[in-house]
Amino acid sequence: MMPTVRPSFGLIGRVVAILLFATLVEFGMSTVLYERASQFSVRDDEGRRLAEHLVIARRLMAEHPVAERSAMARSVSTAHYAMAWRTEAPPPSDPALSEMRAKVLAWEPVLQSAPLRMRLEPALAGSFVAGAAALPDGSWLYFRTAEAIDSLDQSRNRILIALGIAGVVMALGGGLIGRTLRPMRLLASAADRFGTAQAAPLAEEGPAEVRRVIVAFNRMQARIQQLIADRTQALAAVGHDIRTPLARLRLRAESVQTDAVRDEILDDVAEMDAMVGSLLAFLGGEDDPEKPVLADLAVLCATLADDAADHGRAVTYIGPDHLDHVFRQLGLKRALSNLVENGLHHGDHVTISLATDSGTVTACVEDDGPGIPDSQLQSVLEPFVRLDTARRRDTQGLGLGLAIVLRAVELEKGGLLLSNRPQGGLRAEIRLPRAL
Structure with missing residues (x-):
C-alpha cells in the first residue's frame, strides 16, 4: 500500500x-x-x-x-x-x-x-x-x-488599526517569501514524479542555495534514470538469452519417447519460463509505458474464468456482465491472473467476484485452500517471499506473484487486501478508485 x-x-x-x-x-x-x-x-x-x-x-x-x-x-x-x-x-x-x-x-x-x-x-x-x-x-x-x-x-482602535496594517504588510511579505520558495515546491513535485514516465529535469531557478539543490537533484535523477535504463536493457537481453535455450529444450523434449519423462521435462521448462517471466516483470523498472484506457473490467474477469474452465480448472465468475472502468488492461490482467494461479495452486476452486459502489470498484479472488497465517499476511506481499509451510502444497516460482499484483494495483492508485476466509481459504481483494 x-x-x-x-x-x-x-x-x-x-x-x-x-x-x-x-x-x-x-x-x-x-x-x-x-x-x-x-x-x-x-x-x-x-x-x-x-x-x-x-x-x-x-x-x-x-x-x-x-x-x-x-x-x-x-x-x-x-x-x-x-x-x-x-x-x-x-x-x-x-x-x-x-x-x-x-x-x-x-x-x-x-x-x-x-x-x-x-x-x-x-x-x-x-x-x-x-x-x-x-x-x-x-x-x-x-x-x-x-x-x-x-x-x-x-x-484600542488605533492599536488595532496599526496591527491590521502590520498584518497586511506581513501578508505581502509572506507572498514574496512564497514566490522566493516556489522552486522548493516544484522540487517536491519533481521528486514525487521521479521514477515515472512524467519525470523531467527541473528548471534551475530561485536563490543560490535552492539552485544548488536543484542542480544536485537533476544530476541524481539523470544517474538513476540511466541506471534503470541500463538494468532494463540488460534484463531484456538476459531474458532473451535464457528463453532461447528453453525453447530449444522444449523442442528437444518433444522427441523423448517416454511420455512420463517428456511431460516432466516440459513441466520443468514451463516452470522455468514462468519464473523468468515473473522476474522480468518485477525487475523491469517503474517506467510504465501502458496507459489507462476505458475498458470492460467485468468482461476481463469473466474471460479469465472461462479460459481457466476451458482447461479443466474450477474457476467461476460472479458479478455484472459489463462494468466500464479506466485501467491498464495488461497490468490488471496480469495481477488477476497471478491471483487466480495462486489460488488454483493452493486450492481446488477459485471464485472471481466483481462489485462496485459510488466511488470504488472491488475485485475479489477467493480460493478454498488452507489460507495464510494472519501474522504473515503482509510479509507475503514482499518480493521473493515464499511461505512453504503456509499452504498444503509445494510452493513454486520465485515468490514474486503477489509483489507483481501489488505493484499493478498501486499503479491504478488502488489497494490490495489479503485476508483469510472464515470457511477456509484466502481472499485477495483489489479496491480501485472509480472515476466520477
Whole structure:
C-alpha cells in the first residue's frame, strides 16, 4: 500500500507565521507603550495647566460678591477651559482621574485646602476632563476642558488599526517569501514524479542555495534514470538469452519417447519460463509505458474464468456482465491472473467476484485452500517471499506473484487486501478508485 501523505504546515507558512508573530508582538508592545506614554504626557501637561488656571480662577471668584460670580466665571473661561459658578456640590471624583488629581494637588498645594473633584465626561471624540473646586463659602467653581482626551476605546482602535496594517504588510511579505520558495515546491513535485514516465529535469531557478539543490537533484535523477535504463536493457537481453535455450529444450523434449519423462521435462521448462517471466516483470523498472484506457473490467474477469474452465480448472465468475472502468488492461490482467494461479495452486476452486459502489470498484479472488497465517499476511506481499509451510502444497516460482499484483494495483492508485476466509481459504481483494 502507498503511504498516506498527511498535509502539514509548510515551510513558507511557518516562516510567515514566525515573522508575523514576532512583528505583531513587537509592534503591538511598541504601540501600547507609545499610546500609554502619549496619554501620560498629555494628562501631565493638561493637569499642570489646569492646576495653574484653577488657582487663579478660584482666587478671583472668592474676591467677588456672589451676584457677580456667574459673570466672573464666564470671564475667566478660556479657549482651553469652560468655567461656571454653582452652589450645588458636584458628583464624587472619578477613580480613573485619581492620578491626575493627585498631580494637580501636588503642583498647586493651595488647592489641597479646598475639596477638588474631577471626573470624565464621555463624548464622541473621547472624554472631557470636568470637575469642581470648592470656594471658601461652600459654593463651587465648575470647570471642563474644551478639548477631549482620547478614551480607552480610541486608543484600542488605533492599536488595532496599526496591527491590521502590520498584518497586511506581513501578508505581502509572506507572498514574496512564497514566490522566493516556489522552486522548493516544484522540487517536491519533481521528486514525487521521479521514477515515472512524467519525470523531467527541473528548471534551475530561485536563490543560490535552492539552485544548488536543484542542480544536485537533476544530476541524481539523470544517474538513476540511466541506471534503470541500463538494468532494463540488460534484463531484456538476459531474458532473451535464457528463453532461447528453453525453447530449444522444449523442442528437444518433444522427441523423448517416454511420455512420463517428456511431460516432466516440459513441466520443468514451463516452470522455468514462468519464473523468468515473473522476474522480468518485477525487475523491469517503474517506467510504465501502458496507459489507462476505458475498458470492460467485468468482461476481463469473466474471460479469465472461462479460459481457466476451458482447461479443466474450477474457476467461476460472479458479478455484472459489463462494468466500464479506466485501467491498464495488461497490468490488471496480469495481477488477476497471478491471483487466480495462486489460488488454483493452493486450492481446488477459485471464485472471481466483481462489485462496485459510488466511488470504488472491488475485485475479489477467493480460493478454498488452507489460507495464510494472519501474522504473515503482509510479509507475503514482499518480493521473493515464499511461505512453504503456509499452504498444503509445494510452493513454486520465485515468490514474486503477489509483489507483481501489488505493484499493478498501486499503479491504478488502488489497494490490495489479503485476508483469510472464515470457511477456509484466502481472499485477495483489489479496491480501485472509480472515476466520477
